[in-house]
Amino acid sequence: MPEMPGISPDVLRLARWVREAGFTVYLPSLFGVDGAYPTTADGEKVMRRACVSAEFRAFAGGQTSPIASWLRALARLALAESGGPGVGAIGLCFTGNFALTMAVDPAVTAPVVNHPALPIDNPAGLEIGPDDATRLRERVARDGLKVLAYRFDNDRWCTAQRFAAYQSLLGDAFDGRVLPGEAANPSPPPFFRDLVGPHSVVTAHLVDEEGHPTVRARDEILVFLADRLQRDER
Template sequence: MRSINRRRFLQSTALAAIHAQSANAQQDDCPQQTELSGSSANMSKLGFSEETFSNDAYSHFVYSKGQGPAVIVMHELPGMDMHAVRFANRLVEHGFTVHMPLLFGDPLVSSPNLNYVRLCINKEFAYLKSNTSAPVCDWVRAFANHLGQSGTGRNIGVIGMCVTGAFAIPVIIDSKVRTVIISQPAIPLSMTYYLTKKGEGSWMEKLNIADEDLDKAVGTVKQENLHVVVQRFKEDRLCPPQRVQRIADVFGENASCYEYDRPRPEADKPHAILTVEYDKADCSPENPTRVALARVVSFLHENLNAQ
């Protein structure tokens, strides 16, 4: 038990260092963004409405904004911080209604190390075990069906990123979800590999969802001719290439797989394509983060507006 706790402590400490390195990077040629401290009131100031949705034993606040096809955005390990909010706002600007569940942490607060420790002992997130579908996936699926039944989301897209990346896959089973974006799925992770690029193994293609649910999702996607996107940075060591390749292979012709170059010269081992790295990159349309967002937006419009 002591060795497990020590390993989790070291992993959380390293993750905090990764996040701090990204947060300290400079934005080039991009307008400065407003920073607000964490609270639901400040989410309201940013134009988001708040509701609580419960399913079985679990309840979460959901922050919504925009008009157009519904897109559920599952935030990354740092939490629903300003990087996640800016990404949501970009989707709103492109004509979507964004629904962002507060899955863990506090709104507008970034706590990657504390969140990692919490999730490792959290039953709702299946303790971040590989080959295990977490109950939170059922909650997101139930929320998607709630949107569909309420008439606010006839066709729904889901975006999972980082720790929630693979969670988007089982959500598509028996739900109103028509398409998913699986962005840099990072669990399971190896800090040894991240720091040294040593320690390759079978963990690199594993997912934090059950193989059975992966097979069911593939069956749903192929039977209903749905489509998924999976993406990562080429130099991302938290999301190894074997993992996204496995996802692309099992979904076959129904999947689009993209790997991107580093978005900044100083971005060593970049990870968060649509959030942190987007905010820190230059604003040229050729930047990999801008190309990735354009593809995501186009993909969502094509698969949600056309049905």
């Protein structure tokens, strides 16, 4: 899924890496201009529109965004078209938590929650309704669902409090990994430089150098997907 403010070249790069690892990739366009690095002003406009859209629950927490139903249907379609033991879901920033709410559906067996920014008004909150939270705990107990997550330690949009809330919800099924903020790309696109700060571990703030902490995070995600989605081939 895209991160705010859209399917940037960095998001497309991540999608290509996943494809090159042997997976079929579905990349839904949810907001913004596909393929563009927006200016800071344009990115801010996209974010404002998304925050008031009926499809998203950007504030307060304790609710599941309506878009989750459509994304779950997309996961079922992907499974029907591509086969395999399940579907992975990679959420980023504004869509970070959507990977978790998609995992309410049994089709999703490998959710990756990257620096989830919602709910914006509650750093310790989760963007998930109580019924979905119960169903997720049931999946953990019944299916052995595991959730992989990443953030920078100085991320102001995805705080330690939020990871603690995920841990409280999911227990040992939540694997939250924290990178040092100084590892973030110091020269990200303008929107991230001017408004966001260290945040996007495997996209805008990734440093594409062998052995770099952000590249190791990317590789860990690919291993997680392979383990959960290619078990019948190993």
